[in-house]
Amino acid sequence: MVQPSGGKLWRLKYRIAGKEKKLSLGRYPDVVLKEARERAADARKLIASGIDPSEKKQFDRLGATLNAANTFGIVGEEHIAKSERRGEPPSQ
Secondary structure: OEOOOOOEEEEEEEEEOOEEEEEEEEEOOOOOHHHHHHHHHHHHHHHHOOOOHHHHHHHHHHHHHHHHHOOHHHHHHHHHHHHHHHOOOOOO
């Protein structure tokens, strides 16, 4: 797909549950034709099994964000901040 602004994108148009949707496969030339075709084939496999690839993509992205937010350092800093708000002495 070539946008009026000049941007070039690989997109897959598909139907799931009677609704037409579009899935972005990447930006040309960052994603070459071979890779775009592989991504489209993977998406078609998901569609065939009844899974919406755009929802799966969003779910995976959300999961990665949550996993990054649950590192030991971040959880420790939250615990210390919560203890300080309660007025508890720092742990040793």
